[in-house]
Amino acid sequence: MPPHARDDRRYQVFVSSTYSDLMAERQEVIATLLELDAFPAGMELFPAADDDAWTIIKRVIDESDYYLLIIGGRYGSVSEAQVGYTEMEYDYATQIKKPVMAFLHKNPDDIASGKTEKTDDGRERLETFRAKVKTAKHVKFWENKDDLAGHVARTFSKFTRDYPAVGWTRASAETAEELELNLAKARLRIAELESEKAAPSAKAPDGTDELAQGDELVGFMIHFKYQWDDPAKPTYQQRSHGFRWFEIAATWDEVFASIAPKLLNEASEADMQKALESWMLEYHFEEIFEKALEGFEGEQREARDETMSSIDLTIDQDAFSVIVLQLNALGLVGKSEKKRSVREASKSYWTLTPWGLAYATRLRARRRGSEPSIHTINTESTAPTPDDEG
Template sequence: MDRRYQVFISSTFTDLIDERREVMQALLEMDCLPAGMELFPAGDTDQWTLIKGVIEQSDYYLVVLGGRYGSVTEEGVSYTEKEYDHAVELGIPVMGFVPAEPDGIPVGKTDRSDAAAKKLAEFREKVQLRMTKDWKNAEDLGSKVTRGLIHLIKNNPRPGWVRGDQAMTPETRAEIAELNAKIAQFEKKEAESSAVTSAQMDDSFAHGQEKVELSAKHKGIYEYERREEDGDLTYTWDEIIEVLGPFMIDEAPEPALRNTFNKHMLSDIQSATEGDWATGWDRESAEISDRSWGAIIVQLRALRLITTGTKKRTVSDKAVYWKLTQAGDEYLVSLRAVPTAAKTLEQPV
């Protein structure tokens, strides 16, 4: 499998521009993915967070030392040394490249401060405790990076990066195919079990001519004023199914079903001559309470007469859809279907 390795390049910048260019070129010729400070926007206040993330995603880490210690953090440690310490802490294979003749570095590319020069010397000693190579000039550094990285890769295998179309091994494909087969088998059994269940009404719950009391709010104009009144209406479960069932033969959104039942309740309120409801209203509407509507949905689900819809909807459609189960469809037919007149007539003796 063709792998490419991400290699982080750490160094001071302005004094090692040519050297970094040679290192980048060497890595590209090895089909590696170079990463370094060139990737980060200048002036980013959270630059260290970005740098840490890239180091953590890298397979190998190269540090190139020159004649400068570099800009320091609030802790007084240079960013180059901080990057190096972080890579070592993560266990990323590191390799250092130090000048073969540090005294020959031009004055303009060295630290003027004795304190900075001392810190650079201490950092160089730290780096040389691990694998390092000396370099004389930019071209020499490029060749040393090539040979050194080959050795590092050979002795320290890393995951690397693989093209998406090559990442799937035959073993992985076989494993995924096996898992898909098991999922399909499970879904088939679940569907079969669901089909059997949906074909049978659970009559252990209230149904048929058993009654339920539902609360509603009645709104409108009464005696020239806009008013509201609360009250209760009593229905049998068969009546509820007769009202809602025809709209759930195909999947129906819950708001539409609720509106249908609101209209049915308003009709009953308008025809009432006694009880909780006043007559003589204008511009009326009725609205079932959330609690009562929830009771209807829960009860019809418990009876196994309805289930949630499964058709695909648009992303903007947030409504819940309900439909009759096989048991619900059969129950509705038994309630609403009109028998032939011949069977209703009494047979002659």
């Protein structure tokens, strides 16, 4: 090719990785390859346990010009032969001597626990796989998705020079428009497949079926403060206060449904606690009211009942921390990754996961003709007031 001639070839790159833990990273890599006029192909979009799918995967690797591997904190699902599907793809690519670009996470210990292997066996398999890949000639280490995208862009450009491939070339100037149209269609289809693949992430993570959830009860202590007015005393002495600890129980669904609306965008842990406390006061008002009157009899109880002016409650902080940890373990909430000001950096912010959003929608959505319930909490409190009770 003459020195200044334009290379119109387009290269197909097989992108291999686990999926749910590297969804954002894959999107960045695919976008980068598209900007470089490459054709990304990712056969993990096919059901990995399907023998026909594995045949298709091998054929697409055969047809690809380059093989690109991304390794994060998970080894991934394994075949009947007890080998991970991502490792099978890598082994096949090296077997047929396909040029391999490998990108390994630089600090696996820094990866969020929700995106790492949970078992010793999985961690051992991952470490062995990493060690195998490190022997390859072209391995780069990445720390975040932007860092990864930069490595991919530089490595791909080098590969097209050092490892020339057949690629795809326009047949003639007359077919240029057709080729560009096909390229646009390919990009659109890749985006559609990525979107479809994201849908299964809206399900409970593996292993959560062993955790307390749903209609199972969770008990915790609440500290409530109440006050009443005693008209028999001078005005400046009329208002009196009382404090009590009270153990209360609710289902995990009730707890999550009361917090979820706050997390549609994101919320601090303090705001999440306030939402649960507001729900507790609203839906367990009668129990709490009775507890405030406990120990008083006859006229004294009746007077307290009629003059109770307010009740406020606080959930035990340790108990609420356990609740947040449990919702996180169930895959319903996750730490927000938005950047914060120095003043807000010390606070914990949470948001709904895709599974949390799907589950919250199921809990809170009202069926036609249904009566309001815990799943359709009203925005205005319907808790009885002391005057109502009297």
